Amino acid sequence: MSQIEPMLKWAGGKRWLVASKRSAFPKVDGAHIEPFVGSGAAFFALEPRRAILSDLNHRLMETYLVVKEDVGLFERYFRGFAAQHSPEFYYELRKKKFRSAVKRAAQFVYLNRVCFNGIYRENLKGEFNVPIGSKTSALLETDNFPAVSELLSGAQLMTGDFEAAVDLAGRNDFLYIDPPYTTKHNLNGFIKYNQKIFSWDDQVRLAEALLRASGRGVKILVSNADHVDVRSLYEDAFYLSSVPRNNVIAAQSSFRGRTSELLAANFVV
Secondary structure, three states: OOOOOOOOOOOOOOOHHHOOOOOHHOOOOEEEEOOOOOOOHHHHHHHOOOOEEEEHHHHHHHHHHHHHHOHHHHHHHHHHHHHHHHHHHHHHHHOOOOOHHHHHHHHHHHHHHHHHHOOEEOOOOOEEEEOOOOOOOOOOOOOOHHHHHHHHHEEEEEEHHHHHHHHHOOOOEEEOOOOOOOOOOOOOOOOOOOOOOHHHHHHHHHHHHHHHHHHHHEEEEEEEEEOOHHHHHHHOOOOEEEEEEEEEEOOOOOEEEEEEEEEEEEOOO
């Protein structure tokens, strides 16, 4: 089977990491667990037989559930939206609130595909408010929604705080951790766009949960901001390394360019 591409783009997505550091992702007999799944770049690249995928973004997880359970109807609605793509249609569809979960999922993927930089951001009313980007089509040559659905059939989908998913991990499972950033760590200009803020207290709570999981025999790989404070959370129990990456998310061009990201693992990468 050919490589299954993520159906979403996501601010801070890790396609680049999977492509450049595939060896950092170990082969395991247990479940592949991602508590901050986003676009699921690692999940789709590794194609695990068993997985637990979680995120705090309920619209994201609803979309994965719809594609898992009703991919045919989802694709019909999505292609219908894509066929009408224009700036006028984008802003018209962005305002709509559907009762149907399948229509909401098709709306979510369409808006994600053509909005600015794949950002998910809500206003204080909980409404998606990202402007349109420069894409001329919502369709991709790599689209294979039935294959995405088949892979998701082996995944447990959860919506909620990361700690619930981390605490499910046991011996021989693999945790891939990619939390959102809330500050301009090492001046990379990458900030948190979601309504919910991932605070420093959350970073500390995450590290503590991962230390507990490591004690249970879970293999763990963390990608995080390459910042001295973040390093201090992991340096006593994890192997640390820096990996270079391009930063293209920042709105200001002065923040774009090359930066680095921290990898922390409880095994030798």
